[in-house]
Amino acid sequence: MISISRPLTGPEEILAMQKVFDSAWLGMGSTVFEFEEALKQFLGVKHVIAVNTGTSALHIALAGFGIGPGDEVVIPSITFAACVQAILAQGATPVFAESHEDTLLIDVDDVERCLTPRTRAVMPVHYCGSPCDLDRLTAMAKARDFFVIEDAAHAFGSDYKGKKIGSHGHAACFSFDPIKNITTGEGGAVALSDDATAEQIRRLRILGIDKDTWHRYKNTRTYFYEVVCPGFRYHMPNFCAAVGLEQLKKLTGFMEKRRAICRRYDAAFRPLGWLKPLTVDYATVAPHIYIVRVAAARRDEFMNSLRERGVGTGLHYIANHIQPFFQKYASRPLPRAERLWQEIVTLPLHCALTDADVETVIAAVLDAAPSPDGRWRG
Structure with a gap:
């Protein structure tokens, strides 16, 4: 994995x-x-x-x-x-x-x-x-x-x-x-x-x-x-x-590696109509994690599809105002946050990734594309 x-x-x-x-x-x-x-x-x-x-x-x-x-x-x-x-x-x-x-x-x-x-x-x-x-x-x-x-x-x-x-x-x-x-x-x-x-x-x-x-x-x-x-x-x-x-x-090398991976992801994913990478300026940003957004109704299925192909995923983060212990501090609805946390998926990003690993991640995401009838493949 x-x-x-x-x-x-x-x-x-x-x-x-x-x-x-x-x-x-x-x-x-x-x-x-x-x-x-x-x-x-x-x-x-x-x-x-x-x-x-x-x-x-x-x-x-x-x-x-x-x-x-x-x-x-x-x-x-x-x-x-x-x-x-x-x-x-x-x-x-x-x-x-x-x-x-x-x-x-x-x-x-x-x-x-x-x-x-x-x-x-x-x-x-x-x-x-x-x-x-x-x-x-x-x-x-x-x-x-x-x-x-x-x-x-x-x-x-x-x-x-x-x-x-x-x-x-x-x-x-x-x-x-x-x-x-x-x-x-x-x-x-x-x-x-x-x-x-x-x-x-x-x-x-x-x-x-x-x-x-x-x-x-x-x-x-x-x-x-x-x-x-x-x-x-x-x-x-x-x-x-x-x-x-x-x-x-080692930081300069770490940043260059992370930026290069993110740019490869962006090149592969930005043309897709069903998945949206975040907007990040990699000329100035030292990226820590790489996030994409997918339809909330299909997010878990998308994550499972990648897992079946040997690609780990994560969630950064669940909206805090809906957490049981923090709910009492939520003084108003936050509809955007409530929607966004259900759409986001974290893809692999670290300096130990090989070129083959990056290609595996990209292929797994592309293979998980919705079929013409709107259902997820895989």
């Missing part, structure tokens, strides 16, 4: 981890500092705080900007549940917005309709790696006094108007889990430019302890410490950062 996603690692990552294990300093230390510095240089941003997961990055960014009970955070309904859980973990209220049909990016017109005096943040999701309309969102944030905290889990390496995603809004949150554009095994990061907020996030990352970060960056400890605020156990260990440093060296 051709998987929809998988990491691509090699002996370089193993050797880098071995060096960390040989140092006997496995937790957060100098390798994490080195990884953060490399990310700062790559993104062109003043601060990067590495954490243990992308979900932790979302949560700690919300906490760092003081989002809490009584506050509202606007997010697209079609995104991973991690966004919603991070908001709820801070005691804030998620407000669900629609997404655009052609891109599945958050509909900024609908964001504007969602704003209230309680809105403290908007969390746009750079879906598949495509950037949202950050210019309009940041202008709106300035006029209406809220923060733009980007979920950039899909978008590491993508550009927006000549600058890397991560260098535009108040903060951008990345994921480095095993299937992302680069991996640290597990991990994430918050990128931002505000000095005071960055210092607060560093304290939050390690149990609210002040100043301890700077000792750990030198692989030392201070046995006198002060707990100055609430905090979490969210720091990244050195051995994960070591993997990230090696993956970062």
